[in-house]
Amino acid sequence: MAENQKKLVVFAGGSGGLGRHIVDDPSSLADQTREGVDVVKVNYSDHQSLLVELQGVHTVISCFIGIEESSMVSQLNLLDACLEAKVKRFVPSE
Secondary structure, three states: OOOOOOOEEEEEOOOOHHHHHHOOOOOOHHHHHHOOOOOOOOOOOOHHHHHHHOOOEEEEEEOOOOOOHHHHHHHHHHHHHHHHHOOOEEEOOO
């Protein structure tokens, strides 16, 4: 990818409390959509659907909060899919 081309960045969990603060937009999902933000609901347990959604993505920023096992498993599933989809950068929530 040439340096002057735009790079697609994904905020996993971007509609949650932490994610909204990172993207600096505490508005509702409907408001975000009207502003041109693509909001995609994914199942972090479905590897194939994650692969589809990660095609062409340059960077994934994980915004999961919590230390419960489900959050950790979701983030690991996301990381595995990022590796397979050849996402260049992954930023864990830690």
